[in-house]
Amino acid sequence: MSGHVRIGIVGAGGIVKSRHLPALLAMPEVELVAVCNSTLESAQRFCAEFLPGAEPMEKWWELVSRTDVDAVWIGATPDLHSEISCYALRAGKHVFCQARMARSMTESEAMWEAGLSNPELVAMLCPPPFGMKGDLTVKRLLGEGAIGKAHEVVLRSMGGQWLDAHAPMHWRQSVEKSGLQVLTFGIYVEVLQRWLGDVVSVFADGVVVIGDRQGQAVEVPDFLHVLCGFRSGVRGSLLFSGVAAHAPGESVEIYGSEGTLVYDFVVDEIRLGRRDGAMEVVPIPEGEAREWRVERDFVEAVLDPSAPRPKPDFLEGIKYMRVVQAAAESMDSGVAVRVG
Template sequence: MTSTEQPIRIGIIGAGGIVKTRHMPGLRAIPGVQITQVTNRSVASAEAFCREFAPEAKAVARWEELASSDEVDVVWIGTHPYMHAEMTCYALQHGKHVFTQARMAASVPGANQMWEASIRYPELVTAICPAPHGMKGGELVKRLLAEGAIGTPHQLLLHSFNDAWLDPQAPAHWRQLSDLSGIQILTLGIYTEVLQHWLGHIVEVEARGNVVIPERAGVEVDIPDFVNVMAKFRSGIEATMLFSGVAAHAPTDKLWIFGSEGTLSYDFNTDDLQLGKRGGKLESVEIPTEMQRSWTVERDFIAAVRNPSAPRPRPDFGEGMNYMRVVHAVWEAMESQAAVKVR
């Protein structure tokens, strides 16, 4: 183990599917990373996780105990959004670096608390799990737009449809319940994060949405099953963004950006990037290997913890605030049925 690979002790709060399938393989691949403590919905489930994924760790009953433990350097939060703000602020106050699962928080005030706490403790590394959508070709998309490959962009269309919530007999998913998910709606926050990274800030929205199946097994659903959003970017680009969890035979998640000299499209399921000049055909563009960004989330976070001069992982809490404000504005626009400025 080199001097830059000093042991990093991680405490996991919320050991669900995303932690098991995505984060644990990444963490296990980093020399010197140790999982020391785990807390979950119950001690029994935390113990089961430890047996399967981290036999060196111990299960603890209370997340506060983990987040203040002398045996933990990094608090890795995998819980639902409604717990992120309280856990993050508590962990930072106790000197822990914090990685939190997306979406950032249940509300803008909660996200703001996290952001302000990260500013108060600049020596501690904080980050939100990034959206993997468009990760492979995003840098090429930005370069093509900057080079004027489609002239001046003026309009975009995004659709993100699936039928995951179409069965009325299926139990309510936690993402459909505001008590757990807060203001998050479908993949709205994910694609807002991606598009603002590529195209700049959204400054105004209009929106209509609806709950198609209002009750599931006696549980009231209060997050829309679909939402249609009209958005304006600071650059002047006008966007139509359509999201649905009740669309049978839905097309793939896809983006089109229309400009004065052509069109750029991106298929988020296949990472197929296509470019067409005015009067010509859309044709696939190969993404150069050196521009392809792969999943290095865990490695990047640990590198920043070990080395204060290393790049800070992204998205940071400031970038999280940017998409949280847009999601909040969408709710305001649905309620008022009028255009709402993003504040």
């Protein structure tokens, strides 16, 4: 496999088409050999339009078992992530898995154990794009004490994408497909834990606003409010909604003893306000600005065992899945739940 990696794609939906495929096609060391989608017909259409040299396949396990596949790129829905990842790792294939990790802690732990049992293989989860550009700048500002000691965080991820009661149910609203994943909760937990440390407790309240979608019962909340505590002592109030018209968008506010730090995830803008001063935009230095290079990080690690293992790996996934699990338990019980 020297200097060359052969990839099979399982699940060729919108994120694969728009984000991953262009980057993979731009790398001469990558060969995309086969594609399996939800149906053979959709795989055939995908190959005809985007990858005429790849073979469309009907069964994902047959694609994973091919001797000319070195790595499996999983773009399927979360209900398939664990089964495909475990099968692929045990078959000696490197794995890139689209976010979110899986439907439940049980499925996530199976993936983690499969990765531990095959440490020579690269097992990577897709990182969240939110906050990626300014990630290092936020970490630096917090580390330098720009807002003193942080004590409170307020995050909003709100939109009206699910307001149309006549629209069909999206797969993200299906417990069968998504499991415990609710809106963008797991994604932002991953971001916040990078900046503020581990979440150790949650109290969650979720509501299904539109319970019927063309005869299908919706069980995944349309709205989620989470109160959380971090190991550092920071307290958080996190709001998520798919039924909020004219919502303020995606942002986080971190309040500290000496000021406030705000990150606008829509435009990647950081604002900082000292306790006695006005809020001002903080430029993201060129040397700190992180670009999307997820596909290259994965391929380089596959080709060079001495290269840094890309993050998030399956252990990082377990960390946010623990919070997702605790939030689900809190919604069921109506009480705060420790993360563990």
